[in-house]
Amino acid sequence: MVVEALITKNKLDVNEYLERLSKDSSREGCGALVMFMGFVKGLVNDESVSKLIYEAYENFALSKMREIGNDALKNFRVRDVVVIHRVGDLRPGDPTIYILVTARERSEAFRAAEYVLERVKHEVPISKLEIREDGEFWVLGDGRRIRRPKP
Amino acid sequence: MKVRFFGILKDFSKIESVEVGLEEPIRVKELLNFLADKLNWFNDFLTRTEEADIPIIVLVNDSIVSEDYILKEEDVVTLLPPAAGG
Numbered sequence: 001m002v003v004e005a006l007i008t009k010n011k012l013d014v015n016e017y018l019e020r021l022s023k024d025s026s027r028e029g030c031g032a033l034v035m036f037m038g039f040v041k042g043l044v045n046d047e048s049v050s051k052l053i054y055e056a057y058e059n060f061a062l063s064k065m066r067e068i069g070n071d072a073l074k075n076f077r078v079r080d081v082v083v084i085h086r087v088g089d090l091r092p093g094d095p096t097i098y099i100l101v102t103a104r105e106r107s108e109a110f111r112a113a114e115y116v117l118e119r120v121k122h123e124v125p126i127s128k129l130e131i132r133e134d135g136e137f138w139v140l141g142d143g144r145r146i147r148r149p150k151p
Numbered sequence: 152m153k154v155r156f157f158g159i160l161k162d163f164s165k166i167e168s169v170e171v172g173l174e175e176p177i178r179v180k181e182l183l184n185f186l187a188d189k190l191n192w193f194n195d196f197l198t199r200t201e202e203a204d205i206p207i208i209v210l211v212n213d214s215i216v217s218e219d220y221i222l223k224e225e226d227v228v229t230l231l232p233p234a235a236g237g
Contacts, residue, residue, distance in 0.1 A: 063213075120237060125208075
C-alpha cells in the first residue's frame with residue numbers, strides 16, 4: 001500500500017502515474033483506478049480569470065496530506081492514494097490538484113477519492129489568490145471570495 | 152517568540168512575521184488578546200479578520216496544539232486562514 005503526497009510547481013506526467021499504479025496494484029488484485037484532476041476556471045461570476053496564485057504552508061500541508069492519505073487507507077479498501085497539489089502561478093485550464101486511488105473495486109476507489117479531495121480542500125493550508133479583470137480576490141475554502149485590500 | 156502570517160492574513164497584517172517578547176508565560180487561547188495588548192496594529196488586524204469573518208488557525212512549531220499549551224520564547228507561531236486547496 002502506498003501513500004504519496006507532493007507539492008510541486010510542475011505539471012504531473014499523468015500517464016507515468018497511471019501506468020505505474022495500475023501495473024503495481026494489478027499484481028495485488030486491483031482493477032480500478034480513479035483519478036480526479038482539478039483545474040483553473042477561466043470564468044468566475046462572469047468575470048474573466050487570468051491566473052490563480054497558489055501558495056502552500058508546505059511542511060504542515062505535506063504532513064496533513066499524508067495524514068489524509070493514511071486515513072483513506074484505513075477507512076476504505078484501497079491500495080494506493082496519491083495526492084499532488086500544485087503551487088505557483090496557474091493559468092485557466094492548468095491542473096491544480098491530482099488525486100489517484102487504486103482499489104480492487106471501483107466503488108471504493110470513487111468514494112476514497114472524493115473523501116481525500118474534500119479533506120484536502122478543507123484541511124490543507126493552501127492559499128489561493130484569484131487574479132481577475134475586476135480585481136484580485138482571496139478564495140477561501142468555502143468558495144467565498146474576499147477582494148484583496150489595495151496596498 | 153516569532154509570529155508568522157500566511158495567505159490573506161499576511162495581507163491584513165501587512166508583514167510576514169514579527170518577534171514578540173514573552174515577559175510571562177501565556178497560553179495559546181490567550182495569544183490573540185496578548186498580541187493586541189502588545190502591538191498597536193494588531194487590533195486593526197483582528198478587526199479586519201472579524202469583519203471578513205475569517206477564523207484564525209494557530210499552529211505552534213508547525214503543529215496544532217491544545218488551547219492550553221503554554222507558549223515559550225523559542226516557539227514559532229503561525230496564524231493561518233482556513234484552507235483553500237483544490
